Amino acid sequence: MLDGDGRQRAFPFYVVCDVSQSMWHPEHNIGVRQVPLELLAEAVPQLIGKIQRKPAVADAAFMSVIGFHSSVEEVLPLTHLNDIVDLRPFKRGAQTNYAAAFQFLYERLREDCGRLSRSHRLKRPAIFFLTDGIPFYGSEAQPEHVWRVARDRLVALDVLPQIIAFGFGQARRNVLCKVATTQGSRPLAFIAKGGIDVAEVLGALMKTLFISINASVETGELSVRTPDSMSWACPAAAG
Template structure:
């Protein structure tokens, strides 16, 4: 799937300005991911190594990493990955609060896009790769033992509001106890869920493999391109925010 196909490069003094894709890797680091924290960190280091050694990708995709559990944390500010010598380690714990990360994403996009433009980048619409192994816990209390989907849906609506010029494309990946309905609602472009019975470690590895493949294809075509099929996963139908 290709996006922003009508986006033409600017020509200044006879030179074509390369496009820049603000890329947000959003990771669920709630307590359910504890058993996979080492694999998660290794996958991030492998991602860094490949992109660091591939100038075509690092020139096209500037990367930020946001992790979320009970709160949302900026693990890596928007960066030219070729200038980053090492990624921070992430830890896991807490709940799965979706609204917090949607709010942080909108906040960061409003900071990052102007900064990239000020650096004379031809900025494409931001891309969010959202990975989770569980359902949102927004609104959960010990008394009610229930969640309130209105909380995260309101924050999501603000993030993907088409009237906001910088609203991002969102691609979702779910494994473990992820909810298919939620994945389809959060995504704006593609949603994937691991095949039934898939090993969670393999599913996590497959996400990073797909992410690298997507960035490589996109960099080659100088445009954001998302494959429609993914190893170990099946596509989920997109849903409206209701």
């Protein structure tokens, strides 16, 4: 897919998954057939496979998969969709260090986008941020001023990355709204509706990622739809 100057377009997509203890430990997932981490381990490769079967999209899309907990694990470095063969498994983590996730993303996007921009017409990166809880590190909730500094540094990069936040489980609306960037005047933050099974939530979420990635590549601009099992997390606001 070429732009007007004859260069191939590159759309970087980062799927960032909370892999903290609440995503996999039985004590946090009583009564579920599969814990959220197992569902993600199946769903993310399936998502990549579906996109690969859309040649016009796969030709322009690049994807990275990242797991974060007390630290950060790069499951898949940013790779052209057509070159992805397999993913490393998600590791089971403990806590939920938002600051580490945003710092890692800052460093990776600066490197990835600098490299891509030398050979491609780079489009704004999109970060799909999936979490089932609040930022927590050490013995207490991670203070907002700690992780917010790292988040704000990330979104201030010259490539203007966009963060779309999806929350379920114990995720909180006010946190999601501060994580997400805005489109128009509304933060791109979504939260699961009450009483819906986590498998249904994650299934709808993966469907939304597939539709959003396809639409974004086809239109040249980020396009996000609300997952069927989720709703907007916050009112219109700056962020």
